[in-house]
Amino acid sequence: MLAIGEFSRLTHLSVRTLRRYHDAGLLEPATVDPASGYRYYSADQIPTAQVIHRLRELDVPLPDVARIVRSPDPGDRAELVAGHLRRLEDQLAATREAVASLRRLLHPDPPPLQVRLRAVPATPVAAVAGVVDLDGVLAWYAGAMAELDAVVAEPEGPPGGLYDNALFETGRGHVLVYRRTAGPTAGGRVHPVTLPAVELAVTTHAGPHDDIDVTYGELGAWVVANGLAVAGPVRESYPVGPRDTDDPAAWRTEIGWPVFPMAAR
Amino acid sequence: MLAIGEFSRLTHLSVRTLRRYHDAGLLEPATVDPASGYRYYSADQIPTAQVIHRLRELDVPLPDVARIVRSPDPGDRAELVAGHLRRLEDQLAATREAVASLRRLLHPDPPPLQVRLRAVPATPVAAVAGVVDLDGVLAWYAGAMAELDAVVAEPEGPPGGLYDNALFETGRGHVLVYRRTAGPTAGGRVHPVTLPAVELAVTTHAGPHDDIDVTYGELGAWVVANGLAVAGPVRESYPVGPRDTDDPAAWRTEIGWPVFPMAAR
DNA sequence: CTGGACCCTCTCCCCGGGGGAGGGTGCAGA
DNA sequence: TCTGCACCCTCCCCCGGGGAGAGGGTCCAG
Numbered sequence: 001m002l003a004i005g006e007f008s009r010l011t012h013l014s015v016r017t018l019r020r021y022h023d024a025g026l027l028e029p030a031t032v033d034p035a036s037g038y039r040y041y042s043a044d045q046i047p048t049a050q051v052i053h054r055l056r057e058l059d060v061p062l063p064d065v066a067r068i069v070r071s072p073d074p075g076d077r078a079e080l081v082a083g084h085l086r087r088l089e090d091q092l093a094a095t096r097e098a099v100a101s102l103r104r105l106l107h108p109d110p111p112p113l114q115v116r117l118r119a120v121p122a123t124p125v126a127a128v129a130g131v132v133d134l135d136g137v138l139a140w141y142a143g144a145m146a147e148l149d150a151v152v153a154e155p156e157g158p159p160g161g162l163y164d165n166a167l168f169e170t171g172r173g174h175v176l177v178y179r180r181t182a183g184p185t186a187g188g189r190v191h192p193v194t195l196p197a198v199e200l201a202v203t204t205h206a207g208p209h210d211d212i213d214v215t216y217g218e219l220g221a222w223v224v225a226n227g228l229a230v231a232g233p234v235r236e237s238y239p240v241g242p243r244d245t246d247d248p249a250a251w252r253t254e255i256g257w258p259v260f261p262m263a264a265r
Numbered sequence: 266m267l268a269i270g271e272f273s274r275l276t277h278l279s280v281r282t283l284r285r286y287h288d289a290g291l292l293e294p295a296t297v298d299p300a301s302g303y304r305y306y307s308a309d310q311i312p313t314a315q316v317i318h319r320l321r322e323l324d325v326p327l328p329d330v331a332r333i334v335r336s337p338d339p340g341d342r343a344e345l346v347a348g349h350l351r352r353l354e355d356q357l358a359a360t361r362e363a364v365a366s367l368r369r370l371l372h373p374d375p376p377p378l379q380v381r382l383r384a385v386p387a388t389p390v391a392a393v394a395g396v397v398d399l400d401g402v403l404a405w406y407a408g409a410m411a412e413l414d415a416v417v418a419e420p421e422g423p424p425g426g427l428y429d430n431a432l433f434e435t436g437r438g439h440v441l442v443y444r445r446t447a448g449p450t451a452g453g454r455v456h457p458v459t460l461p462a463v464e465l466a467v468t469t470h471a472g473p474h475d476d477i478d479v480t481y482g483e484l485g486a487w488v489v490a491n492g493l494a495v496a497g498p499v500r501e502s503y504p505v506g507p508r509d510t511d512d513p514a515a516w517r518t519e520i521g522w523p524v525f526p527m528a529a530r
Numbered sequence: 531c532t533g534g535a536c537c538c539t540c541t542c543c544c545c546g547g548g549g550g551a552g553g554g555t556g557c558a559g560a
Numbered sequence: 561t562c563t564g565c566a567c568c569c570t571c572c573c574c575c576g577g578g579g580a581g582a583g584g585g586t587c588c589a590g
Contacts, residue, residue: 220275
């Protein structure tokens with residue numbers, strides 16, 4: 001039986017951290033003296049402590065660590081770990097993209113932004129709508145678009161979507177993806193919808209979506225400079241997207257932001 | 266002039282976050298109405314907001330972001346950014362190593378640990394000592410060892426170090442690195458020191474230092490199983506180290522932990 | 531039996547936000 | 561000019577994974 005200080009020395013985990021792991025139900029001492037509250041660990045808990053240490057170095061949240069070290073089946077455990085490694089991969093990809101986008105921001109090579117005003121009439125479309133978290137929007141988009149493809153036999157023009165401002169402001173909001181078509185417009189989650197008529201400020205973003213907010217910002221600056229104000233929901237359409245090519249640099253995203261004269265807000 | 270909500274829509278930064286950035290002195294509104302406290306932004310602050318956004322995606326702390334966006338000289342700014350990118354690289358390397366170490370832990374292929382007890386007599390050495398942070402210990406070690414090499418003409422045996430337990434427990438502690446020699450033992454930070462006689466439990470760790478705590482743990486378990494207790498400072502020596510080869514898998518680190526009979530603590 | 535190392539619980543602090551309460555402002559339509 | 565409502569303000573509490581320290585109990589060797 002090892003007192004907490006001794007166990008700390010053997011595992012390179014601080015005494016404080018060991019106590020926290022006990023409170024979190026993550027690493028229970030082998031025995032606890034009921035009179036004094038002293039924690040006593042056994043030497044064969046050392047490997048467990050080391051696994052915990054590694055998982056924490058990978059920023060796995062404590063509750064997930066608890067699930068991993070407590071799961072009895074090594075298969076389940078491996079699966080949980082693999083899931084977290086995938087999460088790390090995604091994070092790494094996001095980091096790389098942020099670095100690239102930062103470089104583009106700091107060393108700009110700005111092609112002048114083409115903004116046009118376009119009066120869009122009310123448009124009937126086949127649509128899938130829902131309330132979505134910002135993190136899950138990509139997955140939701142893929143699923144919704146697959147359903148649209150299954151239902152809409154003869155699409156016209158590129159697919160598109162409407163995104164509520166709340167999605168960017170609070171991380172959750174209404175999203176609607178649509179296809180224009182002369183054919184059927186209902187089935188499963190797909191329903192016919194008529195997009196309202198609006199005046200749009202339209203521009204096209206080229207490349208991956210990691211720095212699409214830059215284009216949003218430039219579009220917004222143009223709108224403001226022209227005495228207009230924006231109001232959601234924003235419309236995007238995807239003349240060239242992940243459905244068309246695997247090369248994000250080739251993507252083209254048309255952004256249409258409903259505008260009003262400043263005074264008419 | 267844009268109200269905060271409008272600016273939020275143009276930058277995809279939440280209203281809350283914009284207010285926080287104002288409070289942190291990171292992104293000052295162009296004007297603030299002294300009567301109402303309303304913040305008003307100008308459209309040409311959008312690029313700055315986007316740079317901040319990217320830096321935050323890279324987990325650059327707010328004070329550092331403030332330094333970057335406020336530094337007038339683009340060269341300085343690039344240097345600050347580059348520094349953070351280096352930090353990200355290091356972090357990435359650490360993550361990779363933790364993943365590798367975790368795999369080794371979960372799929373162990375354990376060569377049986379060779380532990381020997383060795384009575385070490387008092388030993389005169391040339392040494393550099395200091396109080397070091399755990400993060401900086403590698404850099405400190407490199408500097409100290411370079412000074413030792415400059416002073417000690419004829420070293421005997423591998424270099425070594427003594428590490429206070431506090432280094433692992435509180436992240437800061439006494440460290441002493443030494444070389445045995447029959448030659449000079451003083452110069453610069455180098456001073457003659459006599460390491461006290463101790464009884465050591467000794468084993469050798471093979472490979473990079475990322476999972477050296479596993480060997481520490483196994484050594485500790487062996488010590489406990491043999492009715493002994495450990496006490497610092499730990500001694501390490503480096504028969505094969507970064508000085509000898511660039512391949513961390515070839516490194517050999519001898520760990521000697523002072524031991525006492527359990528009862529004699 | 532005593533001193534000192536060790537251990538206990540408790541509270542407060544850090545970061546970068548999110549959530550909500552409670553109240554003041556700006557502006558368009560009536 | 562009034563009213564309603566969207567917008568804005570400040571202030572406080574919450575999260576996770578610890579670090580720091582206060583104040584007090586416990587263990588054990590000399």
